[in-house]
Amino acid sequence: MSNLQVRVISAVVLIALILVPTWYGGVPFRLVAVLIAGAVFYEWVRMARFGGELKPLDFLPGVLMLVFLAALAAGLPALALLVLLVALVAVAAIVAAMRRDGAGRWDASGIAYAGLSGLSLALLRGDDHSGLLAILFLFAVVWATDILAYFVGRAVGGPKLAPSISPGKTRSGALGGAVGGVVAGVVLAVIAGAGNLAWLGIVALILSVVSQAGDLFESWVKRRHGRKDSSQLIPGHGGVMDRVDGLVAAAFALYLIGWAAASADHPAHGLFAG
Template sequence: MSKSGKPKGRWGDLRRRMISAAIMLSVGAIEVWLGGVPFALLVIGLTGLMLWELARMTAPQRTLPNILVGLLASAILTGVLSFVFREEMMLALAALVLAPAAGLLGPRRDRRIFFTYGTALMVAGAGLVMLREEGGSVAILWLILVVVTSDVMGYFAGRSLGGPKFWPAVSPNKTWSGTIAGWLGAAIVGLGFSIAAGAGWGLIILSPVIALAGQLGDIVESWIKRRSGVKDSSSLIPGHGGVLDRFDALTGAVLAVLVLGMLGDLPLPAMGN
C-alpha cells in the first residue's frame, strides 16, 4: 500500500480490471436485454473503436485522426445496413464496399491485414446484431458465455497445468491444456442451454466448435499485435487494454456462427426476448 492509501502493483491493476469488467458487464447485460436499436448502437460503437485501433496498428504512424471519421462512418453504415436489411447479400456488399473504402483513406503499412481483418470486424458486428434480432437475448447470452467460459477456464487450466504450447510462434502463452479446458467449459455451457432453453443436444457439440473459433480469433489479434510491435491494441479500457483485446474472441465466435449458419440450421437456444 502506498502512502496515499492507494493499492500498488498488480493489486492496483486488478482493481482497475474489476471495475472496468463490472461496468462492461452491466452495460452489456442491459443492452442485450433491450435489443433493437440500443443494442445495435452499442455494437456499432464498439465496431468503430475496433476499426480505429486496427488502423493505428497497421498504419505507419500511431495517430491517424484524419481517417477516424471514415472508419467510424464505415462501422455505422455497416451496422445500420445490417439492422435494416437482414439479407446476407446486403451484409456481404456492405462489408466488401466499406472496408476497402476505409482502408484507402490513409497510408498504411499492412493494407491487406487491415482490409481482411477490418472486413471480418464489420461482418461480425453486423452478424451480432442480426443474431440478436433473429435469435433473441438467449442466443446472445449463450454465445457470450461460451466465449467467456472458454477464456476463463483456459486461463486457469493453462496457468495451473502448463504443458505443450498450442501455437508458440503466434501466441506463446496459450497451452494445449488451457485450450482443451476451454472446450470442456464451452461444452458444459452448451449442456446447460440444451436443457434450460430447449436447444437440443447438438448444442453440446456446437459450443466447443464456437469456443475454438473464439480462441482462433484471439490468436489472430495476438499475431497482428506482435507484427505491429504493440502489447495492447490501445489503452481505452483501464486494466484491459483496448476494445479489440476484449472482443477478439467474440469476433471469431460470431463469424463461426455466421459461416455454420449458412451451411445449415444450427441448434441454437430457443427464441428469447
Template sequence: MAASEAEAPAPRGGRFAGLLVRALSAIVLGPLLLAAVWCGYPWIDLIAALAAPVMIFEWTRLTRGAPVLRVLAWAYGLAALLALLWLRHQPAFGRETILWVLICIWATDIGAYFVGRTAGGAKLAPRISPGKTWSGLIGGMAWAAVASAVTGYAFGLGETVHLALAGAALAVVGQAGDLLESAAKRRAGVKDSGRLIPGHGGLLDRIDGLMAVLVAVAVARLVAGTSWPWT
C-alpha cells in the same frame, strides 16, 4: 475474446497477478452488455455503433503500413458487428443466441485462464502468444462445453450433447480469433490494442474471440437455414 491468457509470462505478484483488475472491469462492463442484449433495440444497436469506430481505430493501429491487411481487418470487425445485430434481431432465439454465445465465450476465457495458468505445459502458439498453452485450450473447451449444455438446456435450445459439442467448437474458434489478434499485435510490436479497459487493454483485447465466434455462428445459422442450427 478476449484475453483468455496473458500475452507474456506471468508478471511479478503470482500467476494470477492482475486478476482483480480484470474481474472488476468485467463486473462493471458485463451487466451493461447483458442488459443491452436482453433489451435489444435500440440498446444493442447503440453498443454496436459505439464499438465500430473504436474497433476501426485499434485495427488501424495494429495494421499500420499494411493497407490490404487494414481493409481486411475492418471487413472482419464490421462483419462481427453485423453478425451481432443480425443474430440478436432474429425473431426466433435472437436474444437466447447472443446470451448463449457470450456465456460460451466467457466460460472459454475463464477455463483457459485458470487451467492454463495452473497446469501450464506445452505452448499452444509460442511465436504468436507465448502465454497460451494446450492445457488452457483444453480447459477452455471443457468449460465452454459445460456452459453451452447448461445454457442451452435452460433456454430449450436443443440436445445437450449437441450443445456441448458446439460449445467446445466455439471455444476453438474463439481461441483462433484470440490468436489472430495476438499475431496482429506482435506484428505491430505492441502488447495491447489500446488502453480503453483496465486490466484488458483495448476493445479488441476484450472481444477478439467474440468476433470470431459471432461470425462463425452467423454463418452456421445461414447455412443451416433454421432458427437454431444446433437442435
C-alpha cells in the same frame, strides 16, 4: 489493488453494461455492435498505421467505416449490409494498392474484420427471443472459454499452444477452455429449455475452438506491429480488441452455423426455435 482484481472489476462492469442492451435487443443492441465495431477498427488502424504526418487519403478508411456503421445502426437488411461491406473493402484495397508510400495496406482487412464483427453480433441478436438465446449462448461459451483457459493454464501449465504468437497460452489452458465452453453452453441450453443438447454441445465446442483461434489471430496482428495491447481503453484488459477478439470470431461462426441450419430468415432460428 492487484492486476487480477482490476481485471475482475473491469470484466464485471463490462458484462453488466452489455447485458442490459442484450436483453432489449433491436436498436439498443445494434448500437452496442456499432460501438464494438467502431472501437475495433480504431484500434486496428492505431496499431497498423505508420507515424508521421497524416495525408488526405489517410482519412478515407475512417470515412468508409463510418458509412458502414451508419448503415448497420440504421438496420439495413443482412444482404445489403454484406454487399456494402464488400464494396467498401474493395475501395479501401484499391486505394491502398495505388499508394506508393506503403501506408494503408492493412486498411481493407481492418474494415472487413471490424465490419464482420459488428454485422455478426447485430444480426445474430436481432429482436426476438431466439436471438436473445443465441447471443446468451455465445456469451456463455466464449466467457467460460476465456476464464477456464486462463485459470487452467496458470494452474496446470505445460507445453505452449503457439509460442511464436502468444507465449502465455498453453495447451492445457486451451483444453480446459474448450471443456468449460462446452459445459457452459450446454447448461445455458438446459436452462433455456432447448431439446437438441447434443447438437448444441457440438456447436459450443466449435465456438470455443473458433474463439481461441480468434484470440490467437489478434495476438498475431499485435505481434506483427510490435504491440502488447491493442490500446489501453479498458483497465487491466488493454483494448476492446483484446476483450472481444474471441467473441467476434465466434459470433461470425455462430451466425454462419445458424444461417446454414435455419429454415427461416433469422439464423438464430436454426439453433433455438422461438
